[in-house]
Amino acid sequence: MKPDKPLIKKSLFSPISLVISTSLICFLYIFMEWVFIVTKPSFINSASFLEKVFIFLNTASLLSVFSIFCLVPFIILYAFQHSKKVNSILGVIFSFFPTIILTSLILLMVDNFTYTVFKFGIVSSKGIIRILYAGAFTGLGFVINRKVLNFTKSIERNYLKNPNRYQKLILPFLAFFLSVCIALPIVFNSNAGSEEGIFPNRADLSKMPNIILITGDGIDASKLSLYGYEKDTTPFLKALSSQSLFAENAFSNAQGTVGSITSMLTGKYPADTRVLTTSDILRGDDAFQHLPAILKNYGYFTVQLSYSYYADAYNVNIQNGFNEANGRSPQKSRLDTYVASLLPANYYYFIQQVLSRVSDRLGHIFFLKDMANPYLQVTEAPEKFDDLQKLDYAISLLNKTEKPLFIHLHWMGTHGPKYHPDQQFFSAGQNPDIQEKFNANLYLDSILEFDRAVAIIFKELENRNLQDNSILIVASDHTQRWSLARLPLIIRFPHSEYSKIITENVQNMDIAPTLLDYLGIEQPSWMDGQSLLTNLIKNRPIFLMEIGRSSKDLANGEITYPEAKPPFFQFGKISVIICDRWYQLNLEKLTLTDGNINSRNGSCSNQKSDKTIAIALIVDHFRKYGFDTSSLNILETGK
Incomplete structure (x- = not known):
């Protein structure tokens, strides 16, 4: 033997x-x-x-x-x-x-x-x-x-x-x-050191207020009592609006969460940053040019509490912006930060994907951490999101730092397609365990829960006498099921300054310039939005980018987007909103559809808008950001 x-x-x-x-x-x-x-x-x-x-x-x-x-x-x-x-x-x-x-x-x-x-x-x-x-x-x-x-x-x-x-x-x-x-x-990394010299000149800010930005996922303004809905879904926000800047007609700039939140934080159009879906990242100067970086440069402690897959600053390559994002901090890995500063974005993100693929799996099988399925949670929502934990952590931060805070809290409970509110009022008697997708009454209860969360935060500010040293912004990334409709947007400034109703069309991109304007910080030239504290441009067109089509893996819920090809790459549709009309161009089929903005408040006197004007605006928008628009010539000439 x-x-x-x-x-x-x-x-x-x-x-x-x-x-x-x-x-x-x-x-x-x-x-x-x-x-x-x-x-x-x-x-x-x-x-x-x-x-x-x-x-x-x-x-x-x-x-x-x-x-x-x-x-x-x-x-x-x-x-x-x-x-x-x-x-x-x-x-x-x-x-x-x-x-x-x-x-x-x-x-x-x-x-x-x-x-x-x-x-x-x-x-x-x-x-x-x-x-x-x-x-x-x-x-x-x-x-x-x-x-x-x-x-x-x-x-x-x-x-x-x-x-x-x-x-x-x-x-x-x-x-x-x-x-x-x-x-x-x-x-040959032309973007090395891009973070230097991109900020406005420092202002002498003797007292900087806390800034709390709360974005609800997929909330239609038409379902909020704040905007006239017959059911009282937002009692607190309705009361808060009287002491806030209240936008009657606010719109997103991108179809999904990734593109919308990125546009909101950068003040840039998706056509400029080329960020729309989870497959996209900020590159070059765009990775360093955003509101969190500016605020951090002025001494703010910046925190993002969102959902790590669909609204995470690090996943979209927001560099030098957040001290902490969803439990991760660049200070925890100096090597990671150093590599990110040396390598071009594509190189760095390839390394990140390779590392995360193996570390997530090894961590799961050896019980070091649970490997979550973000696709399934977002597309099916079989379980309740951890919004309440994020809320508790945001409140705890008010006691932990002497620096002024910038907190971005993204609330996922209103996302769907299934909803899990802690309390049932509008859906009383219904069993959430056997709900169908996008149940109307459970959606209303989720909005009511979101309203309560905002009320809790404001109450905590009052308990600490911080309500007049804090800016509270309540917004949404996009509408439910990505329709072309209005979003909620209210901003409560210290001492209820700038309390007014705005009936002109505004966009999520305007949030960053508005905050900088209030703080007395010059708006950078690369930021496209407009401060809501100024006289708004009349009949300003609002542009919104969308994907063309996508498919979902029925087993794991993963969304697969079409391959990005020139001339419009990941963008499948573009919409332009002109006063109370929307025009949507399908970039694959080259077809234009149009319609009215439902329940828009405000007049549209002396406003001319037709398909010819809409096409011209869309073409100019693409040309401004370096797209080849020759395929749209047939639409411009009408042939």
Whole structure:
């Protein structure tokens, strides 16, 4: 009977052969992840093929160098002792990093396969299934470790034991190649240091008020008693409006949460930032030009409490803006912040996706953290969102910092398609557990719960005598089911200043300029919105971007967007609102539809608007932000 092979054998390889094998495994891992990411709609789609290739080479080189540096202490130990037993143990330690990398790659590939074919994967695993995943990963690791050791020994035996003059150049060439792949994107990063010099001149602000921006998800103004709805869905907001700036006719600038919140915080149109869906990120100067960065520059402590997938500042690449966003802080990882400042946005975000894909799955199977399915929660809402926890945390911040606060709290309970209000008033007698999608009465109860949340925050401000040293903004990202309709917007300034009703059309992009105007900070030239404290431009057109079409994976709820192609890339539709009329251009079919804004308040005297004017405005809007509009010529000429 043959004895079992020992795990640790006599070392037949040197650290040099392990450096080579580690680099090859790192490149294999990143290549497979690169193929996965570039072949689906994502932030990287707009990059050229050459940039995509360099993203792969850069990330693979970074992972290789990181893994090699982790081995340096053991390599030094290997060089200064000559015990065969110790060297054998070091051989196993040397192979740890490539083993983990290769085992993780197999885990990801299996997970991708099971989700694609069987609609089951790590994210849906619970209890004993998670334990089985962890056991399989560990067992596979032992098997892979032997393979890595054998692979490394074969490199030593075939290429390094008696090397010729060309084989002696392998290590210097590898060092040169890795260095070039890492350095080139950094050297040619035209956006490095973009955060410098983009802010207005500092004003002397002796007393800066807290700013609390509360955005409800998918709230129609037409369903609020604040806007005349017959059921009393917003008793507190209705009372607060008498001491606030109250916009009768406010509109979003983007169809979904990502595009709308980004537009709100930057004061820029989606056509300018090219951010509309979860596949998009801010690039270049746009990543540094936004309201949170300006406020932070003036000494504000900035916090975002939203939903990490659909309204997260870090996911959309808002740089140097928030001290904390959804429990994450740039101060927690200086290395991460440093890498973000060095690399172009596409490179940095590719690294982030690669890291999050593996860390989320490993954390889940080893019970370090639960891997949530954000797609399913947002598209189906099977459970209640954590809005109340966010509310409690926002209130706690009022006691924790001496700096003025900027808090953005995004309330998800009104999102749908299912609603889980703590109290049922309009839906009394209905069972939320068996509700149909977009249940009308449960939606009203969710709005009422949102109203109560705003009341709680204002009451906490009063309890601390902060109501006259705070600005409270209540808004919404978009309407329910993305209709072309009015949104709520009220702003309560200290001492009820600027209390008035605005009947001109306004937009979410106007919030940032309004706050800067109140603080006495000059509005930057890159901010397109207009302060609501000034005389508004009469009959100003409001532009709203939409996706053309999307599909949903019925198993995990993931939304898949169409591939971004020129000339309009991710934008499938654009609407322009002129007073009480809307015009929507389908950019795929080149068809224009129009209609009236329901229940709009205010007159439209002397306002001319027709399809010809709407088309001209849309074309000019695209041209302003560098789009090729030649395909729209047929609409302009009417032929």
